[in-house]
Amino acid sequence: MTTLLESDEHKSLREAVSAFARSHPRATGPVESRHFWQEAGKLGYIGVSLPEAYGGGGGGVTELSLVLEEMGAAGNPLLMMIVSPAICGTVIARFGTEEQKRTWLPGIADGTRLMxxxxxxxxxxxxxxxxxxxxxxxxxxxxxxxxxxxxxxxxxxxxxxxxxxxxxxxxxxxxxxxxxxxxxxxxxxxxxxxxxxxxxxxxxxxxxxxxxxxxxxxxxxGDEDAGLLQLFAGLNPERIMTAAFGIGIGRYALARALDYARERTVWKTPIGAHQAIAHPLAQAHIDLELSRLMTQKAAHLYDAGDDMGAGEAANMAKYAAGEACVKAVDQAVHTLGGNGLTREFGLATLITAARVARIAPVSREMILNYVSHQTLGLPKSY
CATH class of the missing domain: 2.40.110.10 (Butyryl-CoA Dehydrogenase, subunit A, domain 2)
Known part of the structure; x- marks a missing residue:
């Protein structure tokens, strides 16, 4: 799935990551997850946003969020992608000393070290x-x-x-x-x-x-006196990557529901032919696509150096993706009925995982506070 905002290079990266992630079984335990992480690191996907001088791909949060989304859509969302390269790698790359960069960035980039x-x-x-x-x-x-x-x-x-x-x-x-x-x-x-x-x-x-x-x-x-500047240099990518995390999970759940709705036949008709099934799934797809556009906007603004604009867009993207993710997972489980709660179909565990995109790293209510105060200019209640 690509959009008009993506270059040919981004489309190629998306296709390559998707093929890689789908070639691996879902990581249901720490051993499988670690193996998947290491393989992704060898291919340059973990460090795609880090500077080339320190072993990274020289890209930005745009590329990194794309990688995480496709991993999630294949059933292998890596939570530490949000943390190690996106937050820690970004902060060290922007504000770390030369020694800190040499010590940490190559390992973060190739997946051999985690922070x-x-x-x-x-x-x-x-x-x-x-x-x-x-x-x-x-x-x-x-x-x-x-x-x-x-x-x-x-x-x-x-x-x-x-x-x-x-x-x-x-x-x-x-x-x-x-x-x-x-x-x-x-x-x-x-x-x-x-x-x-x-x-x-x-x-x-x-x-x-x-x-x-x-x-x-x-x-x-970094600088002892820099204050919030250095902190938010990592928190904006965190929000963007959490949005990508949610979109990927939502896409995975939706794909499972669509497969089921096309094949599951009751009274000689696939259940996906009924609007009571089809319309909520269509709405889930629309919400995921809209949240992806805002996520791409936030990533582009951040990579362009517009920290103020990126802050607003990153919060909006995280809010939209969190809502879309929860709704997509809920509808996917509902589409499968009792099967949606079985281990065989792998959707039930996503019910709690989807809530992460709503709750962390900041709740949707705090994002609404941010938008009402910073964007709309309304007074604070606290």
Whole structure:
């Protein structure tokens, strides 16, 4: 499936990724998922958005979101695509030191290294201004000391490091400002606890505890005084990639429902001939296509360097894709009836997975707040 916004190169990439992803069985466990990840890395799909100088493909979020969408449409959506290359890889490529780029980007690009991302906290939720994980300097050594908690952090157990969002105190004002730190997995004081999730996914979720985690001075990514600029450089791609994740899942579910509706015959007629079945599936397709157009717009704006325009479009794309994904999965399950809840057809697990696109990394309600305040100029209620 292509659109008028795509170049011939993008169409070729989409076709190649689709063929690759469909040649692999659905990854239902960590071993299969890891194998799929490694194979995708060897082919250059994981690092398609990262700079060529560090082993990437030299593309942008446009290409990376396309890759994730096609993986999802083939039944193999990789959640860590949103995290490792899109958030962490982007932030390091834009703001990291030369040493950080050489150390991390080649491995992220070819899939041999993974990086998780830690921003959400138990008491902060959607309000990133309330993050309490703090970083302070050790005056004697110049090291950083991080203390705090994070929750709902994906893939920490398989990641080589986690990009942690902390806050440092501004010496002039006493206010806390956000900063980013690379924390290797086995750093003393960096503890993790797996969360008991009903979500069926190969990537596990964790709560993190940082107890005076000591990091060298060069663990800081970018400028200590840059504040939100560096943070949102990763959050806009996160929203775009989450939209692609949702669109891919929605397309996969819709395709399964269409196959069933064409073949399942009741009273000598395929059920897809009945408008009660056909029209909701058509609506699901329309919603997915519309959300894809907004996702492509957001990706193009981001890759063009329009951070303000990309922020608005990325939020809209994430909202639209989340809604379209949930509706497509729900309708697909409903089309199959009881079969939609069996393991054989592989749709039931998508019911919870589809909710991820609505909830994370920011809820649809917070996106509506963003649009009403930033786009429409309406006053805040908080």
């Amino acid at each position: 998780a991302f830690g921003i959400t906290e138990p008491d902060a939720g959607s309000n990133s201004h309330r993050i309490t994980t703090t970083a302070r300097r050790d005056a004697a050594t110049g090291d950083w000391l991080l203390t705090g908690r994070k929750v709902f952090i994906s893939g920490v157990d398989i990641a080589d490091a986690t990009l942690i969002v902390g806050r440092t105190e501004d010496a002039r004002t006493g206010k806390l400002k956000p900063c980013l730190f690379i924390v290797p997995r086995d750093t003393p004081g960096f503890e993790r606890r797996q969360l008991d999730m009903e979500l069926h996914a190969t990537e596990k979720q964790f709560e993190l505890t940082l107890d005076d985690v000591r990091l060298p001075a060069d663990a800081l990514v």
